[in-house]
Amino acid sequence: MAYVDVLLFTGLGSYSHNLQAFTEDPTYETRSRTSGTYRIATYLRDEFDLNVEVIDFMFSWKYEELKEIVDSRVGPNTRLVGVGGIFFLAAPIIIRIFQYIKDTYPHVTTSAGSQDLWSLIKIPNIDYYCVGYGELGMKAIIEGNPEVKQWQMFGQGPKFPVVDCWENPKYHAYPWPELPIRYEKRDFILPYETLSMETSRGCRFACSYCNFPILGVKGDYTRSKDCFERNVKENYDLWGTTEYIITDDTFNDYVPKIEKYADVVQDLPFEPNFTGYCRADLLTMRKGDLEQMARMRFNSHLYGIESTHHPSAKAIGKGGKPEKILNGILEAKEYFLKHNGFYRGEMSFIWGLPYETPDTLAYTFKWLDENWQSEAVSMFPLHIMRDNGMTRPSDMTHRMDEFGYKVMQPIEVDPVGNRLDDIYADPEIDEYFKHRIKLMEPDLKSPHWQVGTFLWKNEYYDAITAFIGVQKNLFGHKRYWDRAVPIFNQSNWHGVGFTKEDMMKNFRELPSMMNPPEEMVRESIEDYKQKKLSL
């Protein structure tokens, strides 16, 4: 028996994770690892010298298999079983396995961790819900003396013991120069997989719609050069890793930060590739960004453009003239292709910002269709989160009036009704998107709308028309075939063996839309599961 001190489950929910809210069937949409739970495992090993094992792809397991894992790992000395991740985690299979753990191994502490309580709260049988960057919260849980607040939904009903690492300064796990994530042989990392890592926690800016809790930071919040170098070299030596997602909310916040990692990368005996969020205004207008980013081989960029209409972008705190920025991005693309032979860009937009009209959005599509073919585009209807302790508010949450928004009651807005039927009937739209759009159709009775986000309305749009606009013009439109894989989704493709050359293709040239063919994901994850089960 391979008993462990701490057993942690994790997995990246995918769009079909909505399905997992109803069924226990395994899903095989993505084959990509996230970093947070591995980071907690590394921290616990370093801090307490514990035997900590991570079980990944948890939405792709069957209950009986997970039970086998639990029975073979949880012994008399096991201290904790946890679950963590970045999105909704309360799938029936997770709920059931924690019921089993509590019933069968009552001596074991249970914990669930994520950045938002929202993702966790529906999992019963958890002793501690840990919210935020969780290292110090987890340390206190292991030591048996965490500071807990008893949280109640709307101040009534059952109480949940929450270790709040956002609110409680004692548990602020930032700024930290050491943020290593070490994988182990029993993680079965494949050489072509993408791993995620952080280079800082916190963002220098404070955009009004953003609900990341560590904004407007001053001073050095970055990871040390040595820690970065050690981690990248170790991953290459042990697993052959060259592909990385940098998970910072803005990677290129200032030049010396990029420069210090570029110095490391330039001297490596191999060529890694980095992917992540960067501010396009800085990349295109600030001296040094482009050169240092290319030197670091930060070759895939996700730009939160949000709007091509200057008054809209300005209203939410995104500076710079959009026209100049867009042209600058095209120049950046040329620069990367010339110097590094690879570039992927994704522009992300929000529907429903102040001053945005159907005409300004039509201009956005015209520009994209003419200039941004075969690169990635994503669009989201504006979300204005509520401030009720379950989700994180933004500046906009508290100043909706000033931004021109009203809060509507469900009765005051037209439901989706049959307004998307033309997409569902269109033979030119891929089944994947029909399915995804259907799954995502706003259900105003759901907790998402009841307690998560506001049902907003401004002069031209409301939350529902913005949702419909996004689907009709992008994901449910035939122009999406000309788009490339969104930059973070590249990790799913690499995870089953697709190459960098493949990632230069658009969806007409790839075998499936958005994510790699499900059979390939299934085969790869099943292989991982078999290896785990036979340990």
Ligand code: B12
């Ligand atoms: C990378 C990323 C993605 C990638 C993931 C790819 C990949 N292979 O990892 C993709 C593209 C899939 C993605 C998509 C989306 N994303 Co995203 N994404 C991120 C991002 C930038 C990094 C996540 C990360 O790795 N962070 C670094 C690690 C160290 O942090 P962490 O995972 O939170 O881990 C800490 C804690 O959670 C905790 N913890 C973790 N495990 C455990 C376990 C235990 C037991 C305990 C106690 C604690 C604990 O401690 C960890 C260490 O401090 C975050 C922003 C951010 N900077 O975190 C947003 C973020 C997670 N995304 C977010 C959102 C909203 C989305 C989308 C919904 C966007 C959209 N509108 O479509 C989609 C959702 C897709 C879906 N499947 O449903 C929100 C989630 C908010 C929430 N919790 O509800 C975040 C936080 C961004 C934000 N500022 O709000 N995303």
Ligand code: SF4
């Ligand atoms: S949207 Fe990006 S740049 Fe703006 S505050 Fe949030 S993390 Fe920072």
